[in-house]
Amino acid sequence: MAKHDAAAEDELSDAANGADSIAESATDDLDTLDHEAEAEEESPSDVKRMSSASVAMLVGLVIVVVAVALTGFLGYRAFQSQQIEDRTNLFLGVARQGAVNLTTIDWQEADSDIQRILDSATGTFYDDFSKRSQPFVEVVKQAKSKSVGTVTEAGVESESGDQAQVLVAVSVQTTSGGAAEQRPRAWRMRMDLQRVGDQAKVSNVQFVP
Template sequence: MTTHTTGDTDEPVRDDHTPPSPAPDDTVDIAPEMGADRTDASGGDPSEGVDDEQSRVTTRAWRSPMPPQRLGLVMGLVAVVTLAALTGWLGYRAYQAHQAFEQRQLFVQVGRQGALNLTTIDWQHADADVKRILDSATGKFYDEFAQRSQPFIDVVNKVKSKSEGTITEAGLESQSRDTAQVLVAVNVKTTVGEGPEREPRTWRMRVTVQKVGNDAKVSDVEFVA
């Protein structure tokens, strides 16, 4: 603000371009606690004390020992769960071993019976003997034997041949999931017509057995030395 004198008086004259002085602020802030930065009487944040107290309580809870009764219960539950899992695993392994054993037994049994069927044929009931061979056959062996079955029956009937096989040894040579090779040793006695019984002959066969559903059948036969 600038002052001018007029005439003989020293009375100041207000310059119209000078903004008026602001009125004194007579308002009082009665709610300082509503501000964004609140502090307690000591100048600190009051929430810090609460957080520290919660941290101390949590620490004491973790460090406090578990009561013996509860610890025993927890250990007992862990032992029961572990034992149940171990029992289930051992049971499953035993089931698998049993299934594998039964399948090996099935393969060997079918191989033995297949070799016995092929070496035990009587001309007096050749049709039934050939049917038994076909009933236990599958795949290539079934197709080939079925084509030759009638000529075979005719020859057996003509010479009045009779053969009887006896299994002397049989064992599993190899096995895959659904197929196995069974080695079979057969002692065969043969008579033709009214002639004397011939000297027994020992044949060794490799019988291929194939799983068919829940059963197994002969899929190939090979004579080996």
């Protein structure tokens, strides 16, 4: 009888343990389902946050690219403007000096004065002036003439690439031999300039009213 009771108790104990195991398994399954449900509920939010971050990153990248492009464009425009200004100043400076050279001749230094004119000349003007320079020097020396030119005004009339046309106004003071000093004369010259390498030279000269 005692054996039957012990066996019965063992069976009851095994049954109870089995029930506990089933209950624990069910509880674990429920917990797993709850976690999966929570994960599914958080998923749209995570996607939204990731999407917002991607958009922000893309916008930031676009801003950087635009800023770099704009900076490069403005820098290039500034460089171009500076180049144009430098070229204009070169033409203007050469025209002013060329006008001074043409109107400043001292009979005692006529040869070097004429050479200075030729050094700043090119093209047709160089060819024509070099042919006439020697007779001109002889006349200046015979008359013991001395003239000094001063630029009173100068401006670029037109400019295209390596060429420019400059209008120069000059006041010229002339003395000759023992004659009294003459009143200054006002001359105006239209000068064509041609760029030669890093320099610019006078390619043509016209006296204008």
